[in-house]
Amino acid sequence: MSSTPTAGETSIAEATPVSLCSREPHVPADRLVAEMVPPPRFDSVRFATYLPDPDQPSQTEAVQVLETFAAGLGGAHAVGGGKRGFFGFGRAKAPKAAPGPRGVYLDGGYGVGKTHLLASLWHATPAEPALKAFGTFVELTNLVGALGFQQTVKTLSGHRLLCIDEFELDDPGDTVLVSTLLGKLVDAGVALAATSNTLPGKLGEGRFAAADFLREIQGLSAHFRPLRIDGEDYRHRGLPEAPAPFSDEQVTKAAYATEGASLDDFPHLLEHLSRVHPSRYGALTDGVRAVCLTDVRPVPDQSTALRLVVLADRLYDREVPVLASGLPFDRLFSEEMLKGGYRKKYFRAISRLTALARDAKGLTEAP
Known part of the structure; x- marks a missing residue:
């Protein structure tokens, strides 16, 4: 029989993160207009x-x-x-x-x-x-x-x-x-x-x-x-470089310590996005106050990359910080992608995810 949880353990249990991969939102047309x-x-x-x-x-x-x-x-x-x-x-x-x-x-x-x-x-x-x-x-x-x-x-x-x-x-x-x-x-x-x-x-x-x-x-x-x-990217103007990725353990602990956080394995999230229409990516993040990702790695193909761009846009619009382990966000897309016809989308995604990574830095310092 398990022992009675301590106050700290109870707090973590109450903050169990959601998984974006478990969500399959359905958005009625009138909501899209509203x-x-x-x-x-x-x-x-x-x-x-x-x-x-x-x-x-x-x-x-x-x-x-x-x-x-x-x-x-x-x-x-x-x-x-x-x-x-x-x-x-x-x-x-x-x-x-x-x-x-x-x-x-x-x-x-x-x-x-x-x-x-x-x-x-x-x-x-x-x-x-x-x-x-x-x-x-x-x-x-x-x-x-x-x-x-x-x-x-x-x-x-x-x-x-x-x-x-x-x-x-x-x-x-x-x-x-x-x-x-x-x-x-x-x-x-x-x-x-x-x-x-x-x-x-x-x-x-x-x-x-x-x-x-x-x-x-x-x-x-x-x-x-x-x-x-004309001008330079204000998100980088006078700001420090994007924080280095954290460890899987740090990301997981932060997810459990942050109310309203989600926690997903990056490759599995990319796979899930292929089953959700991009018009629903905003609804996918409803109520999520922080996105925690483990095992961030290069995006495998262009279709997946374009879906990730849409998700990055919706997270940025909603000011949802993104805490991640694995590779830094500027290594998500291959050199071929960054030189191709969709390069502007990919650079925008890198810029926005970098800004959200800065916003998430304090999550690892939460008590």
Whole structure:
């Protein structure tokens, strides 16, 4: 017979971590629409909280342009853009939209604050939350998959603004799908704003035969006024290097000592992700306050790597720290992957996981 547990043992038992591998969330379509708002990490961001680098004038210019853009969305919603232009200039009524860009496109490297600015635009736009939508490119395509194309057009056509974060075209199907969707939304008077690491006219390069879809890519580009944002990754600006991985024992002890933590073996988690649709990765982490991973090793193939990128994005959005043993996160992807067409996604994942690893460092110091 086992002895009566001590107070310390009882505490650990009460904090038994969950396993992400045991979760198989089902997300109804209406939740996908309702959750098209800035993620928790960007709940409180505003233009006033964005701190432009004084050595990068393009950052200050982007804030000014977006503030004007938001102010120009204050009129009544109407097909064709209504009485006011998208940059605040009044114009006469017209049955069709005026020529020229119907939105703004923030282009820049990793960690220059593009998502901060995009979320600030969403918050600054004078419309009810139900009339504004915010989501990643992947979440937008997932919404079409869940609702169907026509229903997605109908649902989003009544919006004042659609913000698309991490805008990337990874395959020909998505190129045609998004081009057609955005064209219909623009015709309905919806303003667009997007972020990416690729200029609109360069979307799709290095991933598929972009020349075969040049018409669609140029059509997308015509919807946006590009704004280049220069600068270095703020997540690395003046901060220490990412902490070295911990031991399996340290990670396991931290998981049991941290309320709301999950604990999984990294290879098994990657296998589990293949059985969960990426649109559900946010729900997969519902209620999780820290992710603890043992035996982190290189990702074996590109499909697995792309799924991991989506999970990293959802964890970063939700500010969930990641404590890991094994290899450091900058060794997750092979040299071939980091030189290929998806390299920008992989570097973004490394940057975000590194930031979350810093956030998790204190978990090993918990009593």
